[in-house]
Amino acid sequence: MAKNKTIVVKGNPITIIQKEGTEFISLTDMLKAKDGDFFISDWLRNRNTVEFIGIWESINNPNFNYGEFAIIKSQAGLNSYKLSVKEWVEKTNAIGLKATTGRYGGTYAHPDIAFEFGMWISPEFKIYLIKEFQRLKDDESDRLKLEWSFQRTLAKVNYHIHTDAIKQNLIPEAIDKNKINFVYANEADLLNVALFGQTAKQWRTENPTTEGEH
Incomplete structure (x- = not known):
């Protein structure tokens, strides 16, 4: 109320x-x-x-x-x-x-x-x-304008903290810059890029004959 x-x-x-x-x-x-x-x-x-x-x-x-x-x-x-x-x-x-x-x-x-x-x-x-x-x-x-401005600033800070944490803890040093971009663009592919160096979509594109074998 x-x-x-x-x-x-x-x-x-x-x-x-x-x-x-x-x-x-x-x-x-x-x-x-x-x-x-x-x-x-x-x-x-x-x-x-x-x-x-x-x-x-x-x-x-x-x-x-x-x-x-x-x-x-x-x-x-x-x-x-x-x-x-x-x-x-x-x-x-x-x-x-x-x-x-x-x-x-x-x-x-x-x-x-x-x-x-x-x-x-x-x-x-x-x-x-x-x-x-x-x-x-x-x-x-x-x-309301002040609260919105504060929330926007807080969101920016949290975003940088989040991305820095990913870079430091989950992305292998061997991954090049192009592959790192996939991490920030699609959180669903975070583990795929960190572990295998490519997204699921990239893997399917490079391995069309193996899809559907399992």
């Missing part, structure tokens, strides 16, 4: 989890930055919110339930309208929002949707959220 990550936006720790290879940002953590008593359901009942998420789902979710979405959209903004994240997901097969339980329980959203939620908190919060999330991605990218 991928380890959860945290970014700090305007002094507020925001948890990022990974589900099925996709990152989701905690709207529950983000909500703590909004003054007053507000709930995610207050944001979800807004008609602009419903339209935005519906468009996002239509682009990214082939199983999105447009029929249920149309019903929800027609009711959004009414005083009597109320919808939870769980109901939204169950009715529309949405994938951009997730309600989780347990240690890291709460409401999470795909970054695209989380950034829109950040605007609901405040324009300033949205800008800093995007900035900190991008900083996290840049740090991860730099770390």
Whole structure:
């Protein structure tokens, strides 16, 4: 399981989890930055919110339930309208929002949707959220590049150690340079070259009449 990550936006720790290879940002953590008593359901009942998420789902979710979405959209903004994240997901097969339980329980959203939620908190919060999330991605990218560079260097070192060990311990001094090249080109022929001075293919080419006698 991928380890959860945290970014700090305007002094507020925001948890990022990974589900099925996709990152989701905690709207529950983000909500703590909004003054007053507000709930995610207050944001979800807004008609602009419903339209935005519906468009996002239509682009990214082939199983999105447009029929249920149309019903929800027609009711959004009414005083009597109320919808939870769980109901939204169950009715529309949405994938951009997730309600989780347990240690890291709460409401999470795909970054695209989380950034829109950040605007609901405040324009300033949205800008800093995007900035900190991008900083996290840049740090991860730099770390992966460093790890790849290290692994590549290590592979080169190991290759030289490996080939030097072959040269010193397994290749007779009598073998000429052309035959030594076969050792490095084909590990399957290593013992053939070291013991007999030629690969199996070379031996078959030079001894066509003896092949198949045994």
